Amino acid sequence: VPAAGAPGAQGGVIGGGTSGISVLADSRSNSLIVRANSAAKLAHTRSIIERLDRRETYLERLAIRTDGSIVFVTTADIDYAEAAGNYVRIRASRTTHLLHDTLTRLAERLDPSRFLRIHRSTIVNVDRIAEIQPMFHGDAVAVLRDGTKLPVSRTYRAALETLFEA
Numbered sequence: 001v002p003a004a005g006a007p008g009a010q011g012g013v014i015g016g017g018t019s020g021i022s023v024l025a026d027s028r029s030n031s032l033i034v035r036a037n038s039a040a041k042l043a044h045t046r047s048i049i050e051r052l053d054r055r056e057t058y059l060e061r062l063a064i065r066t067d068g069s070i071v072f073v074t075t076a077d078i079d080y081a082e083a084a085g086n087y088v089r090i091r092a093s094r095t096t097h098l099l100h101d102t103l104t105r106l107a108e109r110l111d112p113s114r115f116l117r118i119h120r121s122t123i124v125n126v127d128r129i130a131e132i133q134p135m136f137h138g139d140a141v142a143v144l145r146d147g148t149k150l151p152v153s154r155t156y157r158a159a160l161e162t163l164f165e166a
Contacts, residue, residue: 058111062090064097073097075114079128080150081106083121091148118142118152118160126163 061074077092083103090097099106107115107123117123124142133141138154152160 059109062097062099064090064099066097071097075110076125078115078125079144079146079148080122080124094146116156116160116163118150118156120153120155122150124150132160132164 059075061072062078064071064073073090073092079091079093081091081099081103082089084098086100086102088099088101088103088106090099103121103123107117110123114126115123116126124144128144128146129142130145131143132152133143135141138157140152140154140157140160142150142152142160144150
């Protein structure tokens, strides 16, 4: 890797100094180049970069095709989502939308700190839950703030209770 200012180098030094680590901006590849004067500092810097690269991003809004137009729904507005075959019925702001996707795929793209699977066919926005009512055989019912009642299977009940214990 050419040094900043050397022939073939693009961009310039972003950080450096007493730490012994220089970060160079490479405008050709739109990436950062890390140079360290010791193997230990380079290994530490690489581990930080790897952790930043693994940081997951989640959907902030959905684009749903309906009747020839596209409706945008922010994930913060979603109350819950239910499986409907290869579609997902999304309840948001007192309206229902049908998304051509599977519930499993949608669950992977939603923030797990805000959305929780409570049944094999239901994902709920945890901020909308008003109470959890126990039922028979370990099942329960999640009552949302608008009065909607959603089934909570015993498979997912422990995760729901753990979330509210914290």
